Amino acid sequence: MSSTISVGELRQNPTRMLREVKAGATYTITDHGEPIAEVVALRPHRWIPSGEVDALLRELGADDAWARDVAAARAAETPVDPWEPSA
Numbered sequence: 001m002s003s004t005i006s007v008g009e010l011r012q013n014p015t016r017m018l019r020e021v022k023a024g025a026t027y028t029i030t031d032h033g034e035p036i037a038e039v040v041a042l043r044p045h046r047w048i049p050s051g052e053v054d055a056l057l058r059e060l061g062a063d064d065a066w067a068r069d070v071a072a073a074r075a076a077e078t079p080v081d082p083w084e085p086s087a
Helices: 007-012 014-022 050-060 065-078
Strands: 002-006 026-031 036-041
Touching: 002 007, 007 014, 007 026, 007 050, 014 026
Parallel strands: 002 026
Antiparallel strands: 026 036
16 A cells, blocks of 8 residues: 655655655655655565466466457557658
8 A cells, every 4th residue: 555745744754754665665755745756665576487477377368358459459550661761
């Protein structure tokens, strides 16, 4: 869950917010009520072997609705060769 903190509140006590972020909290920083940034804890990247990804995708199965959406989007596009000189 994301908490909200204004720039002014952040200036007054950044240490508390950063401790909470380190513990897993997420903050949205606002300036005059407008969201301007999110602060989240850094997580190390984890390498996943391609075989594990393949096995997971096979286990999850096909998403036919997504495949139809992709096909429709591709059909609506007019391919353009960026290397072809314009007339």
